[in-house]
Amino acid sequence: MSNITKKPTAEQVKRLPKALLHDHLDGGLRPQTIIDIAKEIGHELPTYDAAELAEWFRSSCDSGSLVLYLETFAHTVAVMQRRQDIVRVARECAVDLARDGVVYAEVRMAPELITEKGLTLAQAIEAILEGFREGEAEAKSEGNTIRVMSLLCGMRQNQLSQVVAELAVKYRDQGVVGFDIAGPEDGFPPSDQLDTFEYLRRENAHFTIHAGEAYGLPSIWEAIQLCGAERLGHGVRITDDIDFNHTPARLGRLSSYVRDRRVPLEMCPSSNIQTGVADSFAHHPLAKLAKLRFRVTINTDNRLMSATSMSREMTEMVNQCDWTFQDLQRVTINALKSAFIPFEERLSIIESVVKPQYAKISEE
Ligand SMILES: O=c1[nH]cnc2c1ncn2[C@H]1C[C@H](O)[C@@H](CO)O1
Numbered sequence: 306m307s308n309i310t311k312k313p314t315a316e317q318v319k320r321l322p323k324a325l326l327h328d329h330l331d332g333g334l335r336p337q338t339i340i341d342i343a344k345e346i347g348h349e350l351p352t353y354d355a356a357e358l359a360e361w362f363r364s365s366c367d368s369g370s371l372v373l374y375l376e377t378f379a380h381t382v383a384v385m386q387r388r389q390d391i392v393r394v395a396r397e398c399a400v401d402l403a404r405d406g407v408v409y410a411e412v413r414m415a416p417e418l419i420t421e422k423g424l425t426l427a428q429a430i431e432a433i434l435e436g437f438r439e440g441e442a443e444a445k446s447e448g449n450t451i452r453v454m455s456l457l458c459g460m461r462q463n464q465l466s467q468v469v470a471e472l473a474v475k476y477r478d479q480g481v482v483g484f485d486i487a488g489p490e491d492g493f494p495p496s497d498q499l500d501t502f503e504y505l506r507r508e509n510a511h512f513t514i515h516a517g518e519a520y521g522l523p524s525i526w527e528a529i530q531l532c533g534a535e536r537l538g539h540g541v542r543i544t545d546d547i548d549f550n551h552t553p554a555r556l557g558r559l560s561s562y563v564r565d566r567r568v569p570l571e572m573c574p575s576s577n578i579q580t581g582v583a584d585s586f587a588h589h590p591l592a593k594l595a596k597l598r599f600r601v602t603i604n605t606d607n608r609l610m611s612a613t614s615m616s617r618e619m620t621e622m623v624n625q626c627d628w629t630f631q632d633l634q635r636v637t638i639n640a641l642k643s644a645f646i647p648f649e650e651r652l653s654i655i656e657s658v659v660k661p662q663y664a665k666i667s668e669e
């Protein structure tokens with residue numbers, strides 16, 4: 306009898322191979338790194354104690370509002386303006402993810418936010434890519450294998466998406482695998498950037514769109530049907546088109562389309578709990594959507610702001626929703642199937658890393 310339907314321990318979750326599609330580079334800095342750099346450049350912080358700073362970010366992001374949540378990024382972005390600091394932050398990101406058992410990650414950043422001290426967008430992107438390569442090597446020296454690819458974001462409230470999208474295409478063979486738009490959702494519909502998404506499609510380039518997080522179904526509909534998004538960042542508000550009061554649940558036209566077309570949902574439960582979408586993992590729609598066999602994935606969004614990790618997100622699903630090895634393996638395979646790297650490379654990680662490790666660890 307296989308143990309795949311059993312619940313893993315937290316320690317086993319940590320060792321299981323994980324895939325991460327939605328993590329912001331400026332949302333995952335080590336508190337001590339922020340303090341080190343802030344002191345060097347004279348940036349004022351709420352506190353210079355690492356534990357207190359970590360708690361400041363977490364509690365400031367607990368407001369129930371995406372707009373207030375996003376204000377905390379002023380401090381992380383402030384310490385990512387020099388080339389060497391961007392490289393360091395990206396290197397540490399790769400190392401930290403690898404220590405948590407992540408084997409594949411797509412980490413996103415808006416390069417337009419880190420050019421305040423004179424770096425060009427291209428130099429900012431090159432610093433991120435250099436940091437990831439260094440981090441992969443450092444992880445290897447610690448015995449962890451990870452592949453970290455980059456997604457470039459345009460900020461919805463700025464006018465730079467087209468330039469950033471062109472750079473995503475230019476750097477597509479150097480580690481950039483796709484594009485996204487981030488920032489406040491309400492008032493900035495995806496169709497504002499329609500020309501850019503049409504450009505990316507003409508270039509056969511990959512993109513995901515933050516949609517259905519702080520705003521509902523119209524945002525999801527635009528992202529998929531007008532803009533052609535391959536994946537949805539969050540997408541959690543797709544539940545507005547599902548009637549759970551019936552058994553089985555009744556799906557509307559849009560939620561049926563999302564499920565039928567296997568549109569990947571990059572779900573980030575802790576982040577959603579902080580911005581007011583749900584009050585706990587137990588009540589977050591992730592488990593219900595997984596049961597309905599949507600192509601759900603589990604992600605961190607901002608590890609610093611949510612004081613989280615992939616292991617923690619997964620362990621909470623085990624503890625609060627009775628998720629088993631099988632459930633965790635399914636979201637991991639979903640993530641790899643939905644990754645923006647070439648098909649055979651996705652398959653290779655699924656077949657040679659994920660399946661064998663799940664088989665081994667679940668039989669312990
Ligand atoms: O969850 C999010 N929704 C929308 N925008 C976000 C989220 N998390 C981070 N961002 C923004 C703030 C960052 O500065 C930017 C680039 O990573 O993306």
Ligand SMILES: [Zn+2]
Nearest residue numbers: 329515538606
């Ligand atoms: Zn996000």
